[in-house]
Amino acid sequence: MNTHTLDQEITAKWESGEYGRSDEHVVVASEAAHTELEQGMAMKLVSIRLPVGLIEALKMIAEHHEIAYQPMIRDLLSRFARSEVNQIMRELDAKMRQAQEEESSPPVQAFIDRERMAACG
Known part of the structure; x- marks a missing residue:
């Protein structure tokens, strides 16, 4: 199996939910990780009523x-x-x-x- 085909299969499994949607894959990010992500993306969560x-x-x-x-x-x-x-x-x-x-x-x-x-x- 070539690398391109393997990448396509792995991508398909992520998109279908076979990978990543089970309880064993779920963890809550730490506050430090959340802050680091926000700073890295230069974004801030806001709430707005529309x-x-x-x-x-x-x-x-x-x-x-x-x-x-x-x-x-x-x-x-x-x-x-x-x-x-x-x-x-x-x-x-x-x-x-x-x-x-x-x-x-x-x-x-x-x-x-x-x-x-x-x-x-």
């Missing part, structure tokens, strides 16, 4: 895409947060540019005018 209809819709969408709904929600929130941060940064950049134009033009022009007058006078 409307039942929204959860059902999200589960249906995830099922359609053949993915788990919780990772899908995490991805959805990550993309939303990135998009919003980018939008905020664009707005702040535009405000800063506008403020720089408004603040620098009159003083610069006044300086130029004073220098011209001093040179002529």
Whole structure:
């Protein structure tokens, strides 16, 4: 039996539940292991109340895409947060540019005018 076939058989046994679903394989992770996992993944468990209809819709969408709904929600929130941060940064950049134009033009022009007058006078 080649390695690829053996890997496929082992994977099939894990997916079917032959491996890993018996009581002999179940152990509760220590608090230290849980903390290490959370830190390693840079994640924190949160609790949020959502409307039942929204959860059902999200589960249906995830099922359609053949993915788990919780990772899908995490991805959805990550993309939303990135998009919003980018939008905020664009707005702040535009405000800063506008403020720089408004603040620098009159003083610069006044300086130029004073220098011209001093040179002529």
